[in-house]
Amino acid sequence: MSILSTIKTSCRDCYKCVRHCPVKAIRFSMGHAEIIDERCIKDGRCVLVCPQDAKVIRNDTGIVKSFLKNKDFVIASLAPSFVAAFPNIDPSQLFNALKSLGFSLVRETAEAAELVALEHAQLVKEGKKAIITSSCPAINALIYKYYPQHIPYLAPVVSPMVAHARLLKKEFKDEHPRVVFIGPCIAKKAEREENEIIDEVDVALTFDEVKEWFAQENIDLNQFPIETENLSSVQWARAFPVEGGLLKTGDFDTGILSQESVVITGIERCQRFLENFENEKEGLKVIEMMSCEGGCIDGPLLKSPLSLYQRRRKIIEFSQKNASSHHTKKILELPSLRREFNPLPIPQPQPSEEELRKILNLTGKFTPQDELNCGACGYNTCREKAIAVYQGLAEAEMCIPYMRARAESFSSFLIAVTPNGIILVDENLRIVDMNPALRQIFDLKGRLMVGKMLDEFIDPSIFVEVRRTKKAVSQEIHYPQYNNVYVKLSVFYLEKSGLLMGVFVDLTKQKDQEQMMEEIRGKTLEKAQQVITNQMLVAQEIASLLGETTAETKSLLSKLMKILRGENVEE
Ligand code: SF4
Numbered sequence: 001m002s003i004l005s006t007i008k009t010s011c012r013d014c015y016k017c018v019r020h021c022p023v024k025a026i027r028f029s030m031g032h033a034e035i036i037d038e039r040c041i042k043d044g045r046c047v048l049v050c051p052q053d054a055k056v057i058r059n060d061t062g063i064v065k066s067f068l069k070n071k072d073f074v075i076a077s078l079a080p081s082f083v084a085a086f087p088n089i090d091p092s093q094l095f096n097a098l099k100s101l102g103f104s105l106v107r108e109t110a111e112a113a114e115l116v117a118l119e120h121a122q123l124v125k126e127g128k129k130a131i132i133t134s135s136c137p138a139i140n141a142l143i144y145k146y147y148p149q150h151i152p153y154l155a156p157v158v159s160p161m162v163a164h165a166r167l168l169k170k171e172f173k174d175e176h177p178r179v180v181f182i183g184p185c186i187a188k189k190a191e192r193e194e195n196e197i198i199d200e201v202d203v204a205l206t207f208d209e210v211k212e213w214f215a216q217e218n219i220d221l222n223q224f225p226i227e228t229e230n231l232s233s234v235q236w237a238r239a240f241p242v243e244g245g246l247l248k249t250g251d252f253d254t255g256i257l258s259q260e261s262v263v264i265t266g267i268e269r270c271q272r273f274l275e276n277f278e279n280e281k282e283g284l285k286v287i288e289m290m291s292c293e294g295g296c297i298d299g300p301l302l303k304s305p306l307s308l309y310q311r312r313r314k315i316i317e318f319s320q321k322n323a324s325s326h327h328t329k330k331i332l333e334l335p336s337l338r339r340e341f342n343p344l345p346i347p348q349p350q351p352s353e354e355e356l357r358k359i360l361n362l363t364g365k366f367t368p369q370d371e372l373n374c375g376a377c378g379y380n381t382c383r384e385k386a387i388a389v390y391q392g393l394a395e396a397e398m399c400i401p402y403m404r405a406r407a408e409s410f411s412s413f414l415i416a417v418t419p420n421g422i423i424l425v426d427e428n429l430r431i432v433d434m435n436p437a438l439r440q441i442f443d444l445k446g447r448l449m450v451g452k453m454l455d456e457f458i459d460p461s462i463f464v465e466v467r468r469t470k471k472a473v474s475q476e477i478h479y480p481q482y483n484n485v486y487v488k489l490s491v492f493y494l495e496k497s498g499l500l501m502g503v504f505v506d507l508t509k510q511k512d513q514e515q516m517m518e519e520i521r522g523k524t525l526e527k528a529q530q531v532i533t534n535q536m537l538v539a540q541e542i543a544s545l546l547g548e549t550t551a552e553t554k555s556l557l558s559k560l561m562k563i564l565r566g567e568n569v570e571e
């Protein structure tokens, strides 16, 4: 199952998630949002902004429960932002609550964060310049998917989550431990599945999943006694989730006037910096980048009642109160903290100017003045959206001003009220629109048709011909598969928009009446024939008695038969 997905039935087609997605990893198809996994960097923005809660995050607690059931030695690696996520309890209460779920041990990820920061400092000592920190997996994904040319600047160092797993697996190697990271981040779930470090961390849970688990087990965290803290020996790494935390931990110059380091948080700011990286990196030794504004303390699944600044204060207080005077106690032989990043570039096919123009024409944009660039569709400009249509990410109808204007226009009014069915298809024979009358004629109520290929609806051969010749064609057609509907179908080529329009005049009633009349006529003829035969017999009998001819009677009855057959009758 994908880490992130959309509940189609909940999605209300508002485009808010597209508007906020920094890399436009959301496709609209049949009027619903769909996350494209390869494009997504799992920063979680779409989850936070969706007003319908239509985005779902994969729940991985089941895997941890299976480890526990299996009696595995399961260690919780608790991200340093936990003090902001559980602000009203003592850390020892959280540790004990986790143990009551079955974890064998609870350790702070900060232990490894300290080593990760020092590894970054080591890179600078080795003479590397403009190093981009690699502790935020959403930023790493942004770089290896969208800016692969900057990978040489991305620190080849694992994140604190992976470093901690390596550390714990070495320290407890005899117990063959399972390491479960718990933090505020969706991107960590994707990070543990990256090829270069796959499965080093056994599971990445969010604080949200753990809170839900406590609720399922009716665990009240306040029930646990506060114990004298027995926290790890960490100097500054508990401040990692605050912006600048890595630089502070790695003893970089973090002064406000520092010329050698810079901290950039918030995905758009990071994108802008990376766009202009060649100029921006000038003179810098290290660049701390984090996807969430303010750092992990604003992680998508931290969900704290505290404001961002209260969270920051809480973390810094906790960090200062428990800071040891020296760096982490190192185990005898540290595991390597290095890793590779490999490019996974996202193909971005670009349309030619002519192709772009055709797409813009579909929504009534024929001149630059028609391009409103209002952003209502989720894209910044009409051209950006047209490119997304070309790339199969967006649908032409996502242009709200166009759709509204169309709905309000007189011709649209006519199309809406005409008893004739009308369909519009694009040059690829994909259905762009159809009016209510057409749905009625073919009994398509409630069926999603827009966006489908025409051949999923009817035989498209007339449309194919009109597309080729650009000349209108009319034909009577019988559709036995749609309740024996008979129509006269006229297809036109609309030069300006490049669309094909089909007009369906419903002949079903007329055909039914004709058939009924035919049946009545047949029956009447049969009856008349019977009457004539009987009359002739009677007439012959009377004539033989009176000695007269029956010719006149026969002639009159024959005329009646011709009238019924609709034939000409001579006087
Ligand atoms: S934000 Fe996206 S997923 Fe949510 S309702 Fe709007 S379009 Fe659908």
Ligand code: SF4
Residues within 6 Å of the ligand: 004, 020, 021, 022, 023, 024, 025, 026, 035, 036, 039, 040, 041, 042, 043, 044, 045, 046, 047
């Ligand atoms: S997680 Fe981020 S990149 Fe992925 S679809 Fe949502 S907003 Fe876009």
Ligand code: SF4
Residues within 6 Å of the ligand: 042, 043, 135, 136, 137, 138, 139, 184, 185, 186, 187, 188, 290, 291, 292, 295, 296, 297, 298, 299, 300
């Ligand atoms: S800033 Fe922190 S919480 Fe946000 S995506 Fe990066 S690692 Fe995850």
